[in-house]
Amino acid sequence: MPIIRTITELTACGLAVALSPLDIALVFLLLLGATPFLRSGLFSLAWFFSNSAAIALLLTVGRSLTLSMERGSVQQVGLDLFAAGALLALGIRELDPKPEGYEDLSEGWIHKLEKVGQLPLLVMMLVAPLTLLLSPDNLFLLAKGAALVQGGNYETSSEIGLIIYFSLISSLFLLLPILLLLVGRQQVLPLLQKGKQLIEDRSSLILGGLSLGLAVYLAWQGWTGLGNFQIIT
Numbered sequence: 712m713p714i715i716r717t718i719t720e721l722t723a724c725g726l727a728v729a730l731s732p733l734d735i736a737l738v739f740l741l742l743l744g745a746t747p748f749l750r751s752g753l754f755s756l757a758w759f760f761s762n763s764a765a766i767a768l769l770l771t772v773g774r775s776l777t778l779s780m781e782r783g784s785v786q787q788v789g790l791d792l793f794a795a796g797a798l799l800a801l802g803i804r805e806l807d808p809k810p811e812g813y814e815d816l817s818e819g820w821i822h823k824l825e826k827v828g829q830l831p832l833l834v835m836m837l838v839a840p841l842t843l844l845l846s847p848d849n850l851f852l853l854a855k856g857a858a859l860v861q862g863g864n865y866e867t868s869s870e871i872g873l874i875i876y877f878s879l880i881s882s883l884f885l886l887l888p889i890l891l892l893l894v895g896r897q898q899v900l901p902l903l904q905k906g907k908q909l910i911e912d913r914s915s916l917i918l919g920g921l922s923l924g925l926a927v928y929l930a931w932q933g934w935t936g937l938g939n940f941q942i943i944t
Contacts, residue, residue, distance in 0.1 A: 717863045720932075721873060724856045725880030727925055728849055732910050732917050733824070733842050734758060738885045739907040740828045742892055743900070753832055755885040757839035762853070762878040765843065769857035770870070790858055791933030794851035795926045801847055802922030806915065848922055855929070 741751040827838055843849050860873050888906075892899045910917065 714863065714865070714869070717859050717865075717873065718876065720859050721856055721877050722880055723928065724852045724859070725877045726883070727921065728762065728843075728852050728856075728881035729884040730917075730921055731842070731846065731849065731884075733846070734839070735884050735888075736907055736910045737824050737828060737838070737842075738888060739903045739910070740824055742888060742903055743907070744828055747892065748889065750828065750832065750835065751885075751889050753836055754839055755882055755889065757836040758843065758885055759878045759882045761840040761843045762881045763874050764840075765853045766857050766860065766874045766877060769854055770861055770874075774861065788933050790851075790854060791929045794855065795930035795933060798848055798851060798922045798929065799926040802919045802926060804919075806919035806923070848918075848925060851929070852925070 738751050738754060741747060741754060744750070827835060830838075843853075856877050860870050860877075863869075863873075865873070888899070888903060892903070
């Protein structure tokens, strides 16, 4: 696979991982609390290394199982279509109107995040890999990212560069508010407060819409790969 195409598709997957409402909200809370740059910076760093380690592990496992991830292969098509179906179900569940009297178990989750933000630094950094690996959409996107790197049959140095690139892109929306706060604290703080409130009020809409968008993208990837597979066979 041409390197430009791999980078383009990795960018799409990385941005989708970066749009994690839970982790963005936690960074907002950390920036609004005590020692904002230290705590938010360490959390973002843990998120970056978690993405890198997960991609590297999936890449290693894929090779040890001799899985072929070239475009049009059975494994690549199967991964895309299976992930599309799972994300479609997740999106429908999140966007489905709750019946009257339904107790939303996620209600008040911002307050739970506030408690997480008050944990000791080392303990708080462990939250990053947990939120990354416990999210179904992130798991599928990490698997897709690993498949893209593996399917290109690149040299080891190029694969390491692609993993670092993916991790940077997937950390973009955690790093961006930190950089903006460094530039103009007084102007950015009210925006962080509004952003936190928006995520709290619209978390299901954000997650559901993102899941449906990813389902369409992966279904299209699987369908085009299936066409290539049929041509090859």
